[in-house]
Amino acid sequence: MPDVKHFDPEVTLDQVVALFWQRGAEVTGIADVVAATGLSRSSLYATFGGKAQLQAAALGRYLERQSRPVFEALAADGRGLPAIAAFFERLVAARCSGVHARWGCLVTNTHATANGGLSEIREVLERHHDALRAAMRAALEAARTKGQLRAGLDVGAAAEALTLQAYAVNLRSRAGAEAGVLLAGVRAVLDGFATTGER
Amino acid sequence: MPDVKHFDPEVTLDQVVALFWQRGAEVTGIADVVAATGLSRSSLYATFGGKAQLQAAALGRYLERQSRPVFEALAADGRGLPAIAAFFERLVAARCSGVHARWGCLVTNTHATANGGLSEIREVLERHHDALRAAMRAALEAARTKGQLRAGLDVGAAAEALTLQAYAVNLRSRAGAEAGVLLAGVRAVLDGFATTGER
DNA sequence: CCTATCTTGGAACGACTATTCCAAGATAGG
DNA sequence: CCTATCTTGGAATAGTCGTTCCAAGATAGG
Numbered sequence: 234m235p236d237v238k239h240f241d242p243e244v245t246l247d248q249v250v251a252l253f254w255q256r257g258a259e260v261t262g263i264a265d266v267v268a269a270t271g272l273s274r275s276s277l278y279a280t281f282g283g284k285a286q287l288q289a290a291a292l293g294r295y296l297e298r299q300s301r302p303v304f305e306a307l308a309a310d311g312r313g314l315p316a317i318a319a320f321f322e323r324l325v326a327a328r329c330s331g332v333h334a335r336w337g338c339l340v341t342n343t344h345a346t347a348n349g350g351l352s353e354i355r356e357v358l359e360r361h362h363d364a365l366r367a368a369m370r371a372a373l374e375a376a377r378t379k380g381q382l383r384a385g386l387d388v389g390a391a392a393e394a395l396t397l398q399a400y401a402v403n404l405r406s407r408a409g410a411e412a413g414v415l416l417a418g419v420r421a422v423l424d425g426f427a428t429t430g431e432r
Numbered sequence: 433m434p435d436v437k438h439f440d441p442e443v444t445l446d447q448v449v450a451l452f453w454q455r456g457a458e459v460t461g462i463a464d465v466v467a468a469t470g471l472s473r474s475s476l477y478a479t480f481g482g483k484a485q486l487q488a489a490a491l492g493r494y495l496e497r498q499s500r501p502v503f504e505a506l507a508a509d510g511r512g513l514p515a516i517a518a519f520f521e522r523l524v525a526a527r528c529s530g531v532h533a534r535w536g537c538l539v540t541n542t543h544a545t546a547n548g549g550l551s552e553i554r555e556v557l558e559r560h561h562d563a564l565r566a567a568m569r570a571a572l573e574a575a576r577t578k579g580q581l582r583a584g585l586d587v588g589a590a591a592e593a594l595t596l597q598a599y600a601v602n603l604r605s606r607a608g609a610e611a612g613v614l615l616a617g618v619r620a621v622l623d624g625f626a627t628t629g630e631r
Numbered sequence: 632c633c634t635a636t637c638t639t640g641g642a643a644c645g646a647c648t649a650t651t652c653c654a655a656g657a658t659a660g661g
Numbered sequence: 662c663c664t665a666t667c668t669t670g671g672a673a674t675a676g677t678c679g680t681t682c683c684a685a686g687a688t689a690g691g
Contacts, residue, residue, distance in 0.1 A: 235667035236658045257547060259458050263649060273670050274650080284649065337544065344603045345536065345544035346456060358607050383624070393617035397600030404543045404599055408557050418592035425582070425624015434637035435688045462679060472640050473680080483679060 242280055245270050247298075249291045254339040258288045259346050289353040295339045296361050308368040313376030314427055317369065317395065321419045324399060328406035329415070337407030341400050366396045373426075383428055391426050398422055441479055444469050446497075448490045453538040457487045458545050488552040494538045495560050507567040512575030513626055516568065516594065520618045523598060527605035528614070536606030540599050565595045572625075582627055590625050597621055 248270050252261050263284060267274060281287040303320070310316035327333060340361045347354045370392035376382050402415050447469050451460050462483060466473060480486040502519070509515035526532060539560045546553045569591035575581050601614050 234658075234660050234665055236656085236669085237667080239657080239668070257458075257545060259456075259545070260547075262647075264647085273668090275652090275669055275671085278650070279668070341603065342544040344607050345541040346458070347607075348456060348459075355607070362604070362607075362609075383628075386623075387616065387620055390616040390620035393613055394597070394620040397597055397604065397614075397617050398593070400603055401596030401599040404540065404603060405561070405596065408543050408546075408554070410561075414592055415596075417586065417589040418596050421586055421589035421593040422621050422624060424585075425621065429582075429628070433635055433688075433690055435639085435686085436637080438638070438687080461677070463677080472638095474639055474641085474682090477680070478638070 238276075238280070240270075240272055240276065243294075245272065245280070246291060246294045249287060250295050250298075250339065253288065253291050254295065254333070254342075255336050257342065257346070258291070285351050286353075289351050289357065292339060292343060292354060292357045296357055296364075300338075300340065300361060301364065304364050304368040308371040310372060311375050313372065313379045313381045314423060316372045316375070318420070318423060320372075321399070321402070321423075322416065324402060325406070325412045325415050325419070328403060329410075329412040335407055335409065338400075338403035341403035342407070344400070345404075362396065365399060366392050369395045376426075381427055383426060386426055394422060437475075437479070439469075439471055439475065442493075444471065444479070445490060445493050448486060449494050449497075449538065452487065452490050453494065453532070453541075454535050456541065456545065457490070484550050485552075488550050488556065491538060491542060491553060491556045495556055495563075499537075499539065499560060500563065503563050503567040507570040509571060510574050512571065512578045512580045513622060515571045515574070517619070517622060519571075520598070520601070520622075521615065523601060524605070524611050524614050524618070527602060528609075528611040534606055534608065537599075537602035540602035541606070543599070544603075561595065564598060565591050568594045575625075580626055582625060585625055593621060 249266055252265060252269050256265075263274065263277070266277065266287070270277070277287070281290055303323075307316060307320045310319070312319075328337065329335070340358060343354065344358060347358070370388060373382065373388045373391055373395075377386075377388065382388075398419055402419065405415060406412075448465055451464060451468050455464075462473065462476070465476065465486070469476070476486070480489055502522075506515060506519045509518070511518075527536065528534070539557060542553065543557060546557070569587060572581065572587045572590055572594075576585075576587065581587075597618055601618065604614060605611075
């Protein structure tokens, strides 16, 4: 009997992700969301329920659509250290050039801003961190079986270090850091994990 | 002839730094500044000139008072790798416990938020980055003369890597990361730079 | 003490914020 | 076609934003 939605919530969420990602969720108003999505305040509030929940939904969608596929590709890539190097090369390229150049990473940006926000937002941050670190660890363990890793390397600590390095790449790229400088930093860390002479 | 200021602008700036640092500059209103400093809007605008300029002034003061002394101590510390390790141990401790626990770093936080802000803010970000990387480089060169570094290590790239690692520590600490996890990540990077068996 | 000059408190400003509300429109089962 | 039920557009809400303004207060040279 009832009426049905005149729009696709997932498409709307993608537009909101782009908005929050580029300009920041805190400084983006509902009026901006209305203008970008083309739908009305009523539909927005009826579907998502408010700005904080909209932000959490957008953050969750970013994790699933932008981050997760890349993390899974890294975890499934059996090449070892070259897989990690390729991950960072594509990361730096995406952060410094192309459509999303200088946007940083929505999750990384949220780290600095989400102070008293919803607990759901904090949970997405943690999910993101765990997923990336797990993917890094999987790639490092593949590297270990191939004999690419230095003897005595703590794989868990190394995975954390690389995850931290990725956050910093996201952060500095938004402030205008050069791709070459970021890549050199990443490579120095990776070289330190490799067996002498490897890579 | 004229009247003189009834307050100390530097003390006020310190209070503003604390406010912006803990809660974020974007979400902190002038009303909050008025409440925290105890002075009126007139004095605030007459002295600093507006919120954007107040933010730039607070950011600059943070760099000079909080960051610079630590960077200079690192650059002057001749111990090499132990000096860098000590830097990170004090950093993690300051970020995860004590008065400023979970505040992160004002400069790091600003990286994620300052998008279309004053160009002066961007310049402070760059000054901060250059100062930290130079200090890291000085400490690494001290390590080199002491034979602590792996053969073939690019000192410039390593300094950039450690600087990025520091940013990530600041970022993740604000989101609640455990001190032990952060330290383990840092140590993995440092161990990768050292001669085998060192540290 | 007087007065020129600055500072201060606090009211007022328009523009924005997120959110709510309701009448009008759209839908689909009966 | 009818009607119950949802959605939609858009006006209206109360509150906060950064900023401005001016009368009243404070200062120190003359």
